[in-house]
Amino acid sequence: MRPSAILESALYVTDLAAAERFYREVLGLEQIARAEDRHVFFQCGRGVLLLFNAEATRQQPEPGAKLPVPPHGTAGxxxxxxxxxxxxxxxxxxxxxxxxxxxxxxxxxxxxxxxxxxxxxxxxxxxxxxxxxxxxxxxxxx
Missing domain, CATH: 3.10.180.10 (2,3-Dihydroxybiphenyl 1,2-Dioxygenase, domain 1)
Structure with a gap:
């Protein structure tokens, strides 16, 4: 078996508001989701660009969380x-x-x-x- 394509790509940002403006206004990407101080997602062709505040994604989800996504994040x-x-x-x-x-x-x-x-x-x-x-x-x- 082999994956057919990359569906999502993630970058970690230090200033979510500045990143949101840059990717929307400078690069012209269509914003499709946003969670205050956590993430903003953009449509890019047939894929999705995920921009995360890394500090907010490093936390383990609460038991029974609606979206039990495992912790992730990076610096640099x-x-x-x-x-x-x-x-x-x-x-x-x-x-x-x-x-x-x-x-x-x-x-x-x-x-x-x-x-x-x-x-x-x-x-x-x-x-x-x-x-x-x-x-x-x-x-x-x-």
Whole structure:
């Protein structure tokens, strides 16, 4: 057996309100759920991006809790990559720059066997310091 896709991806943030604004207003993601001081969730294509206040998710759920999700959380900078075409990456770079978000890196990956050229990536940070990327799927041969 093998999983068919990743349904959710999680990042842990230090300022939930700032992260909520950034992912909604700068990245334009559709917010689908929110729990005060705990989490905010966004739809992204066919997947879901979960943003958590790590301190709030490290607690064991109460016995009989409605949602008995086991504790989880991490500290430090995480990473997430969004899929984009070459044209979309160029537009994202301009959009981020115009919005005051620094693009830390912009480069082309080496070509995979059988490819004429490699794909492009740009990297930037969210308000909590998480490393975000827009990349062409062909960086993975997809």
């Amino acid at each position: 900078q995480g990473h997430l990559c969004f899929s984009a075409t070459a044209d979309e990456i160029e537009r994202w770079k301009a959009h981020l720059t115009e919005g005051g978000v620094a693009v830390e890196a912009d480069f082309h990956w080496p070509a995979k066997p059988g490819q004429a050229k490699g794909g492009r990536s740009i990297y930037f940070r969210d308000p909590s310091g998480n490393s975000l990327e827009f990349a062409e799927p062909k960086i993975w041969g997809l």
